[in-house]
Amino acid sequence: MNHETKAIKTLLLLFIVSIFTAAFSGCSTPRHPEALKTAQEAMPPCDGAPLPELPDVTLTSVTDETQPVPHCKVAGVIGPEIHFELLLPANWNGKFVMGGGGGFVGSVMNTSLMFGALRAGYATVGTDTGHQGHPLDGSWAYNNLERLVNFGHQAVHRTAVTAKALTKAYYQKEIDRSYFTGCSRGGGQAFMEAQRYPEDFDGIVSGAPAYNWTALAALTSQINQAMYPDPDNLQEAVVGPKEQELIESSYLEMCDELDGIKDGIVNDPRQCAFDVATLLCKGEKTEKCLSADQLAAVKVIYDGPKDSKGNPLFYGFPFGGETALGGWPRWLTGGLNYQEDLAGFQGGVAAGDFKQPLTPSAFYAFGNGIMKYFIYNDPDWSYVNYDYDTLTEDSKRIGETLNSTSPDLSAFRKRGGKLIIYSGWSDAAVPADAVIGYYEDVLTHDKTAAEDVRLFMMPGTEHCFGGPGPSWVNWLDEIDKWVETGTAPDQVAAYWLDENMQPEGSRLLCAYPQVAEYDTEGGTRDVSSFGCGGDK
Template sequence: MTRSLGIFALAILALQAPEAASGQSACNVDALPMIPDVDYLGVRPAEEPVSHCSVEGVIGGKIHFELLLPEDWNGKFVMGGGGGFVGSVMNTSLMFGSLQSGYATVGTDTGHQGHPADAGWARNDLEALVNFGHLAVHRTAVTAKALTNEYYGQEISRSYFTGCSRGGGQAIMSALRYPEDFDAVAAGAYAVDWTGIAVQATQINQAMYPDPNDIEQAVVGPEAQALVETSYLAACDALDGLEDSILNDPRTCTFDVGSLQCEAGETENCLSTEEVAAIKVVYDGPKDADGNSLYYGFPFGGETAEGGWSRWLTGGMKYQDDDASFQEGVGSGGFEEPVSPSAFFSFGNGIMQNFVYHDPDWTYDNFEFSTYEEDASAAAETLNATNPDLSAYRKRGGKMLLYSGWSDNAQSGLAMVGYYEDVLDHDPSARDDIRLFMMPGVEHCFGGPGPSWVNFLAEIDAWAEKGDAPDQITAYWLDEQAQPVGGRPVCAYPQVAKYDGQGDPRDPSSFSCRPDN
C-alpha cells in the first residue's frame, strides 16, 4: 500500500507546529501524512547504525529519496549530496556520522536511475535535466523536512546540507536558487560549471586519446606521470619549509614540464613531444583556436595517486582495476559501469552527448569549440551554479563552507578558488558568511598524502549555532581503523598553514595560519 501527499501541502506542513505533540510517530506508513505527488515505497524500523525509522519514497513518480529518522533526534536536519551523475539514492552526510549524531537525514537519486558515470538518462529529457540540475534536491528537502516535523511533532531547529563533488555543486545551487532550504551548507570540490568541465574533459580526452576508438592506453602513462611528479617535488617541495611530498600551495611552484622533453637521442627519464603537449593541456587548461582560456587547468598534485590522474584523466583499459570505487562514499547503485578508460572520458562524452548536443553519436574527433558557448547555453542555464551573487542566501542568515583538495584531479582546486574570488569581488563582505578552505595534498573529496578527514557537518553546525566564522579547521590523517593519527590546521583562504620550523609535522600545534607569501 502507498500513501500520497502533494507539493501544495508541503509549505503548510513545514510551517505548522502541531499542538500538544506527544513525541514521535510510530514507524509505519499509516502514521505518515498524505502529501499529494509523494508515494511511500517502504517505511520500516531499523537498528543499525542506531535505532531509526527509514522512509523510502518517490516524488512526482521519479525523484526517489530515503529519509532516516533517528529515535534519539537532536532536533536538526541534514541532507547529504550525491556524486557524478548520481542515479541512485545517495546521502554522503552519513560519512560524517549524521545519523549517529541524531540528525534526521535524507538523500535522493535526483530523479533518474543509473550508474553515476552514465548520463544517457538525460538525452532529450528536459524534465530529467531540470531535476538533476536543481529541482530534485529542493523538492526532496521540502518534502523530507515536512515529514520530519510531522514525525517528531515539532519544528526542525536547524537545516543543513553537506556534499562533495556533485554534492558540492548541489549545495551551492541550493543556496542560489532556494535560499530558504538550508541554514548552512558545506560544499566540497564542487561540480557547478558543467559546460566548463565538459570543455576541460574534452580537450584532455583529445590529448590523451587522439583516436576515440583506441582507449587501451593514454598518451601519458604511469611512468611519465611519476617522472613529472618527482621532478616538480624535487624543485618545489621545500618551498613551504617542510619536505613532505605536499605542496602547501601548488601555484607557488613554477616548474616547467617542458624541461623534461627528450633531446636528440634521449629515450629514458624524459618525455616525448606528444607527452609534453598532452600534460600541458592538463596543467594549462583548455584553449580556443586563438589560445584564449576556456576553463581552468589543474595545479600540480595527484599524478601518481590511487585517486589521481590514472583514475580521472589518463588511465586506459589495460590499467583497469575492477575493484576501484567510483568516488569515496559514492557507490554504483548496482548499475554496470560504462566502458571507459578514465572518469573524464565518461564525463566529457556524457555531458556533450546528453546534456549539450543530445546526440549519442557525438564524438570529440575533430571537434573544435567555435560555437560551443552558444550550443551549451541551454544546458548551462539549467545546470551551472556559477553566479557569485549569494546575497539572498546571506540575507536570511545562511552560512557556506567551501573546501577543496589542492591535489584534486576531478574538480580543479583552481576552479574553487576562482569561484570564491568571484564571490568576494562581487561583495567583499561575503567573507563574513562564506569561507574557503584549500587542503594541501588532498585528492578528490578525500585521500592523498595530506590530511583529509574533517567532519564538515560538525563544522557548519558549530558555525550556525555559535555565529563565529571559522578561521581555521583541523584536518586529520586516519589509520586503517579510521582513527586519527595526526593532523594539521587548514586555514581560511587566502591564509595557509605554515610549519613553525620545529615540532612534529603531524601535530597541529607545529603550524600557524599565515599569509601565503
C-alpha cells in the same frame, strides 16, 4: 601496481572512511544531550509514524531499522521518478541534514552519512536526482529535459522541502536547524541551493564543487582528446604511469620543501615554479623525458582547455595527484590496461547494481556523457576533430539549468545562511583554481560575503578525500558550530587516518587566502606546530 591491488586499496579506502566516520565523528557528544535523552521515549514506533499525505509524493515503504542506530527509514518518490530515502533517528537532535550525490548520481545517495550524521542524531535524506543508472553513465538525459532539470537543481530542492515536511510531522516538532553537505556533484548541488533556493538551508558545506558543467565539458573532452586521440584505442593513455611519476618527482624535487617540510606535499602549488616543458626530450624518447605529444597532452591538463584560437575555456589543474590512485590514473589518464573498475571513483558514491560504461578514466565517461546527452543530444557525437569554437554558445541553454556559477549569495546571506567551501590542492576532478576562482568572484561581487562564506584549501588532498595530505574533517560539525555560535571558522584541524581507522596525526587548515605555516620545531603531524600565516 596490479589490478587486484588497486581494487583492494580502493575498497579499503572507502571502508576506512565509513568506519572512521562512525567511530570518530558519529559517536561524538551531541550538542543537545537533554533532547536526545527523551526523544526515543517520545517517539512512536515506525509503523505508526504520523506521516502526512503530500501533493505529488508517494511513500513506497516505511520500515524500522536498527543499524547503525535505531531509526525509521522512509522511502518515496516525488513526481514520476525522483526517489528519496529519509532516515529519522529515534534519538533526534532536532536538526536536519541533506547529503548530496556524486557523478551523474543515478541512485539514492546521501554523503552526509560519511560525517556520521545519523549516529549524531540528525534526520537526514538523500535522492537519486530523478533518474536511475550508473554514476558514470549520462545516457539517461537523452531527449529528456525533465530529467536534466531535476538533475540540475529541482530534485534536490523538492526532496529537501518534502523531507523537512515529513520530518516535522514525524517528530511533531519544528526543525531547529537545516544543513546541506555535498562533495563533487554534491558540492555543485550545494552551490545551487545557496544561489537558487536560499530558503532551504541554514548552513551549507560544498566540497570540490562541480559547479560549471559546460566548462567541465570543455575540460574533460579536451583532456580526452589529448590522452585518447583514437577513441577506438582505450588501452593506454598518451601519458602513462612512468611519465606521471617523472613529472611528479621532478616538481617535488624543486618544490617539496618550500613549506619547510619534506613530505611529498606542496602546500600551495601556485608557488612552485617548475616548468614541465623542461622535461621535453632533446633527442630520442627515454623514460627520463616526455615526447612532444606527451608534453602537449600534459599541458592540456595544467593549462586548461582552449578553443582553436587559444582562448581559455576553463581552469587547468595545479601540480598534484599525478601518481596517486585517486588522482590522474582514476580521473584523467587511466587506460583499460591499468584499471577495470571505477566503482570507487569518489568516496561515498556507490555504483549499485548498474553496469559501468566502458571507460578508461572517469573523465572519459563524464566528457562524453555531458557532450552527447546534455549539450548536443546526439549519442554519435565524437570529440575527434572537435574544435570547441562554438561550445560556449552551444551550451548556453543547458548551462542555465546545470551551472551554479552566480556569485550573488545575498538572499542566502540575508536570512543568516553560512557557507563553507573546501577543496583539495591535489584534486584531479575539479581544478583547485576553479574553486578559488568562484570564491574570489563571490568577494568581487560583494566583499562583505567573507563574513558568511569561508574557503579551505587542503594541501595534498585528492577529490573529496584521500591523498598524501590530511583529508579528514567533520565538515558537518564545523558548519553546525558556525551556525549555532555565529563565530566563523578561521582555522580547522584536518586528520590522517591509520590502518585502524583512527586519527594518525593532524595539520592546520586556514581560511583562504591564509595558509598554514610550520613553526620549524614541532612535529610535522601535530596541528599545534602550525599557525595561519599571511596571504599567499
